[in-house]
Amino acid sequence: MENRKNFASNIGAVFAAAGSAIGLGNVWRFPTEMGNNGGAAYVFIYILCVLFIGLPIILGEFIIGRHTHKNNVDAYHQLAPRSGWVAQGYIAVFTGWFVLCYYAVVAGWTLKYLCVSATNQLSAITDSATYFGDFSSSPWSPIIFTVAVLLITDAVVCMGVQNGIERFSKAAMPLLLIIILVLGIASLSLPGASAGMRFMFQPDFSKITSSTILSAMGQAFFSLSVALGCLCTYASYFNDSTVLTKTAGSVALLDTLIALLSGFIIFPAVFSVAGAQPESGPGLVFITLPNVFNTLFEGIPFLGYLSSTLFYLLLIVAAITSTISLHEAVTAFLHEQGMSRRAAARVVTGVCIVLGTLCAMSFGPLQDFTPFFGMGFFDFFDYLSAKVMLPVGGILISLFVGWKMDRKVIYDEMTNHGTLARPMYPIFVFLLRWFIPIAIILIFLNELGVFSRL
Numbered sequence: 001m002e003n004r005k006n007f008a009s010n011i012g013a014v015f016a017a018a019g020s021a022i023g024l025g026n027v028w029r030f031p032t033e034m035g036n037n038g039g040a041a042y043v044f045i046y047i048l049c050v051l052f053i054g055l056p057i058i059l060g061e062f063i064i065g066r067h068t069h070k071n072n073v074d075a076y077h078q079l080a081p082r083s084g085w086v087a088q089g090y091i092a093v094f095t096g097w098f099v100l101c102y103y104a105v106v107a108g109w110t111l112k113y114l115c116v117s118a119t120n121q122l123s124a125i126t127d128s129a130t131y132f133g134d135f136s137s138s139p140w141s142p143i144i145f146t147v148a149v150l151l152i153t154d155a156v157v158c159m160g161v162q163n164g165i166e167r168f169s170k171a172a173m174p175l176l177l178i179i180i181l182v183l184g185i186a187s188l189s190l191p192g193a194s195a196g197m198r199f200m201f202q203p204d205f206s207k208i209t210s211s212t213i214l215s216a217m218g219q220a221f222f223s224l225s226v227a228l229g230c231l232c233t234y235a236s237y238f239n240d241s242t243v244l245t246k247t248a249g250s251v252a253l254l255d256t257l258i259a260l261l262s263g264f265i266i267f268p269a270v271f272s273v274a275g276a277q278p279e280s281g282p283g284l285v286f287i288t289l290p291n292v293f294n295t296l297f298e299g300i301p302f303l304g305y306l307s308s309t310l311f312y313l314l315l316i317v318a319a320i321t322s323t324i325s326l327h328e329a330v331t332a333f334l335h336e337q338g339m340s341r342r343a344a345a346r347v348v349t350g351v352c353i354v355l356g357t358l359c360a361m362s363f364g365p366l367q368d369f370t371p372f373f374g375m376g377f378f379d380f381f382d383y384l385s386a387k388v389m390l391p392v393g394g395i396l397i398s399l400f401v402g403w404k405m406d407r408k409v410i411y412d413e414m415t416n417h418g419t420l421a422r423p424m425y426p427i428f429v430f431l432l433r434w435f436i437p438i439a440i441i442l443i444f445l446n447e448l449g450v451f452s453r454l
């Protein structure tokens, strides 16, 4: 096995980790969830979840990864040999594999919409709901685009940590930031912008229920890429000089900013167009937005063309930096069990093509195949990962770092062996030991209806 590579620079490390976090979760899932959960009150709960639950878990994963410089499974083997904790490593890696399968389907839709928009065909769509329905339910097209996304991801991962992942992230992240700022400013200047802003910032706390809180927490986990070994694997490529607390803070901050900016882009635009609904479900960016682009720029088709193409470009770039991290977490594990990197990547891609095809077909040929508690492949993978596995993984990581790991290791990693100040250390340990596990369990029990029956 060749020598294990690190990221070449600290900024490369930040971009790679932020690239993992920022993705469809921010631009597609966050506005959708916010639309379905009533807007501003949801945003408020979401931010609390990021700060007090997500951020400490990111730091926990960074500590595990950088201390061991190993993939997610071997990291647990090293830190807690011959104990049940290793199971957490396996669960994370395999759940990440599942996430990649259905995530690639939505990334595939995005790629399709980028192609449609860039070839100037988006403006010709008169009924965007029917168009999306026909496309997503057709037997081949969604599969082809899903496979295309997986092959692009495979190519970058095969190029390795520095030449593939780091280089791609360093080019993609600045591009993404620029596009999102341009689109955000454009959207804020639209006539309906203030209604969109009110929806995002005027909270109606009566809308908060236990399932709002569970959704916000699941979304925070999903958006920050925690609990499935992605950040832990990336942290295993961090240098000794990377400041973990600062990097974790930057990732959480960038990720939340991009989610909010996506809301800025989408809701003012949605409210500017009569009849467009904020709670239109997963179709928001594929059904509502094409309508919005077409209606808003009826008189100036070039602006419509430009903004829709930029938007889907933004979305696909963000999605691919995330698929890369999901892929890398599994590839690194298989590779370090003795396979070559390329062979490991091929296995990961191959399995994803099979399962991703089944997920893509959930909207078409397999529409009525719903054996998983009434859900098809796609919905089941999404539910199981965001609402069950991510919170479970979150509890396990916080318990592991909070109770099982040697305090000296945590201290050394947070302070780079005593060279940095440590103001956050006691708060961090408290959150991981007590607050996060208890909060997650309470939210779960509440969702199961335990409290209402007391």
Ligand code: TRP
Pocket: 020, 021, 022, 023, 024, 025, 026, 096, 099, 221, 222, 223, 224, 225, 226, 227, 228, 230, 322, 323, 325, 326
């Ligand atoms: N965070 C990414 C997004 O927002 C998706 C993602 C990448 C992810 N790696 C993950 C989600 C690990 C959960 C766990 O689109």
